[in-house]
Amino acid sequence: MPTPRDVxxxxxxxLLQLIADTxxxxxxxxxxxxxxSALTYRVRQIEDALDVLLFDRSSRQARLTPAxxxxxxxxxxxxxGIDAVANRVKRVATGWEPQLTIAVDSIIDRSTVMELCSGFLSLNPPTRLKLRAETLSGTLAALSSGQADLALGVVMDQQPRPGLLRESLGVVRFVFAVAPHHPLAQVPEPLSDDIIRQHRAVAIADSIQHGDSLSIGLLTGQDVFTVAxxxxxxDAQIRGLGVGFLPTCLAQNYIDTGRLVVKRVERAEQQIQSSYAWRKGGQAEQGRALQWWLEQLQAPLTRAALLGVRNWRG
Known part of the structure; x- marks a missing residue:
């Protein structure tokens, strides 16, 4: 007996739509x-396979049942869906990837990423776009493990990684910031590590699943409140739940409005080199979706905006 997949x-x-229409x-x-008789036999086969009646035959007209x-x-x-798959297959054959996954570090400006996504999707590409939220070492790990095709906001050492290419987004500078009602806001500057150690720090959880995690600005023995x-x-530092270093580009609006206070510290200024990275492959091996993103990232204004610098001047 034929199965539903057969019929x-x-x-x-x-054919069923034609019967309903006529x-x-x-x-x-x-x-x-x-x-x-051949048409009736075909319909009976479908009904038998589904074990339902598709048409009410009690009158001279063939009326659809609810089923x-x-x-x-x-x-x-x-x-x-079949038409869409056929169109997708044809377009993928022209060089578009079925899916492009981008690992986005939490330091990256989300609105800029969405503007780029909007520009990409306006092309109506056959490539499905997927974003992964990552932090610190997890951003690079997503790329290295093959879970992402492009990583934005990578913190990499100066040693080249086998199989990966990278380009700089820019230098991210950090300031030590506290809420105006936090006890450290009233302590004379510069703040020593001994004084800072007495207060809870707010840290970001590294999204790496295996291997060594990365932390920035934490002191040995300091109480830590870890967030995602x-x-x-x-948000935690504005509420006075802890203190710590924040990227200037992200904290500046809150500093300007008085919701955060910058405190000078004795230790050297915190800064990191942020990059974007992708896996090696010749131009011919790169899909058109990845090529589009890499072309956008060549623009200095785009790289600056990804780090939250809207009024950049090159």
């Missing part, structure tokens, strides 16, 4: 150049 073919769905088996048979109407509604979606990402860290 629910695009041709069968088209209102009779005889008219549908004429329109499809079939003898009525038949539902099948045609879903069938229209299936046919549209930079926006949460800013």
């Amino acid at each position: 629910l073919t695009p041709a069968s769905l088209h 209102g009779s088996f005889a008219a549908a048979a004429r329109a499809s150049d079939m003898v009525p 038949g109407a539902e099948l045609l509604r879903e069938g229209a979606s299936l046919l549209a 990402d930079l926006p949460a860290k800013v």
Whole structure:
């Protein structure tokens, strides 16, 4: 006995829609150049496989049953899906990747990423776009492990990584910031490590699953409140739940409005080199989606905006 998969073919769905449109088996048979008995047999096969009646035959007209109407509604979606797959396959054959995954570090400006996504999706590419939220070492690990094709906001040492290419986004400078109502806000500057160690720090959890995690600005023996990402860290420090270093580009608005206070510290200024990275491969090996993103990242204004610097001047 035929199964639903055997009978629910695009041709069968088209035939059922033709019967519904013409209102009779005889008219549908004429329109499809079939003898009525052959068309009736085809419909019976479908009904038997699904164990439902698709048409009410009690009158001279062939009227869809509720089950038949539902099948045609879903069938229209299936046919549209088949057409979409066919179009996607044709376009992928032109060099577009089926999916492009981008690991986005929490230091990266989300609005700029979304502007880039909007520009990419406006091309109506066959490539599905996927963003991964990562932090610190996890951003590079997502790329190295093959879970991402492009990583934004990578913190890399100066040693080249086998199989990876990188370009600089820029230098990210940090300031030590506290809430105006935090006890450290009233302590004379510069703050020593001994004084800072007496107060809870807010740290970001490294998203790396295996291997050595990375931390910035923490002191040995200091109480730590760990949060998921930079926006949460800013929020925690504004609330006075702890202190710590924040990227100037992210903290500046809160500093300007008085919600955070910058305190000079004795230790050297904190700064990191932020990069974007992707896996090696010749131009011919790169998909068109990755090529598009790499072209956008060549623009100094785009790189600066990704680090939250909106009024950049080169």
